[in-house]
Amino acid sequence: MYPFIHIGRFSIGTFGIMLWLAAVSACFVLHRNFRRWKIDADAIGIVAIATVAGVIGAKFWHVFEDPQALIHSPVAAIFDRAGFAWFGGLVAGILALLWQGRSYGIGGLRILDLATSCAAVGYGVGRLGCLTSGDGDYGIPTTLPWGMSFPNGLVPTSARVHPTPIYELIAALLIGWVLWRRGAPERPKPLGQLTGEYLILTGLARFLVEFIRINPKLYWGMSNAQVASVGSVIVGAGLIVWARRRAVSRDLRSTSPITTVSS
Numbered sequence: 001m002y003p004f005i006h007i008g009r010f011s012i013g014t015f016g017i018m019l020w021l022a023a024v025s026a027c028f029v030l031h032r033n034f035r036r037w038k039i040d041a042d043a044i045g046i047v048a049i050a051t052v053a054g055v056i057g058a059k060f061w062h063v064f065e066d067p068q069a070l071i072h073s074p075v076a077a078i079f080d081r082a083g084f085a086w087f088g089g090l091v092a093g094i095l096a097l098l099w100q101g102r103s104y105g106i107g108g109l110r111i112l113d114l115a116t117s118c119a120a121v122g123y124g125v126g127r128l129g130c131l132t133s134g135d136g137d138y139g140i141p142t143t144l145p146w147g148m149s150f151p152n153g154l155v156p157t158s159a160r161v162h163p164t165p166i167y168e169l170i171a172a173l174l175i176g177w178v179l180w181r182r183g184a185p186e187r188p189k190p191l192g193q194l195t196g197e198y199l200i201l202t203g204l205a206r207f208l209v210e211f212i213r214i215n216p217k218l219y220w221g222m223s224n225a226q227v228a229s230v231g232s233v234i235v236g237a238g239l240i241v242w243a244r245r246r247a248v249s250r251d252l253r254s255t256s257p258i259t260t261v262s263s
Contacts, residue, residue: 003133003154018129023051026122029176033114037185041104046097046111047118053096054089061088087228090202093119109192116198117180123202124172131165139164139212162212171205190247192239199236203229 004011031043094112101111130137134153139162141147147160178201183194207229215223222230 003135003152014132015129015135018132019051019055019126022122022124022126022129023047025125026051026118029118029121029180030115033117033180033183037114039106039114041106046100046104046115047122049100050093050096050115051122054093057092058085058089061085061091085224087225087232090232107191109195113183113189113191113194116194117176117183120172120176120179120198120202124169124176127165127168127172131163136214137165138162138214139167139209140214142212161214164209164213167209168205171209172202175201175205190243192243192246196236196239196243199232199239203232203236207233 002014004013005017027043027047030047034041034043097111097115098108101108104111106114127137134150134155134157136153136155138148138150138153138157141159142162143160144162146163146166148163149158149160150156151158175198179194179198182189182197207226210223210226210229213223213225215225217223219227
């Protein structure tokens with residue numbers, strides 16, 4: 001693996017390069033979604049702000065997962081190039097999208113629905129940065145033929161392990177494709193339903209991959225990411241139920257007969 005590309009005296013982190021590629025991929029998908037829904041909004045600006053917010057949220061979530069390291073060496077913990085937590089990035093990215101949706105007059109929930117497929121694709125491509133840098137997001141040792149070692153990674157290992165970032169890339173692209181198809185204008189869904197489906201699908205994918213990750217099991221035999229994944233699934237299911245009930249309630253109000261009282 002190649003954590004850094006050296007050009008003279010300069011070193012460029014491959015994680016940063018893949019993060020940029022992830023933002024470009026997400027921007028392309030969101031732009032295409034805006035076009036098919038005939039929405040006039042700046043996909044580049046929206047993705048840029050959401051990406052920055054997601055990176056900051058992921059970093060701070062990871063830092064606060066280990067308060068002792070933060071207290072012992074706060075500068076090193078915050079500015080270390082390794083160490084990002086998926087759930088922190090998800091929460092911060094959602095908050096950034098909600099704010100931008102209102103700013104553009106699109107609506108918070110609607111922009112979340114529109115961004116589901118692009119978020120899935122961007123997340124999957126971004127995971128390749130973990131692969132190229134070997135930052136410890138790989139899995140447990142395996143004898144499968146596609147097992148990989150990371151002797152030169154940021155968190156090196158000479159053992160052949162599960163390349164879990166590749167697994168997550170495949171799962172994320174599949175989720176993105178499903179949500180893109182389900183989010184077509186010809187088959188509109190209740191507001192908020194696609195966001196709920198995204199939370200469920202991504203939560204399930206992360207929950208399952210954690211079984212072969214090296215993350216420590218802290219709560220009820222689950223890792224931090226698995227606990228967060230359970231929360232994601234629960235919130236997603238609740239959002240789908242709310243969205244459908246809200247749509248049914250609106251339909252009933254729009255179709256109810258208007259009675260008049262004659263005097």
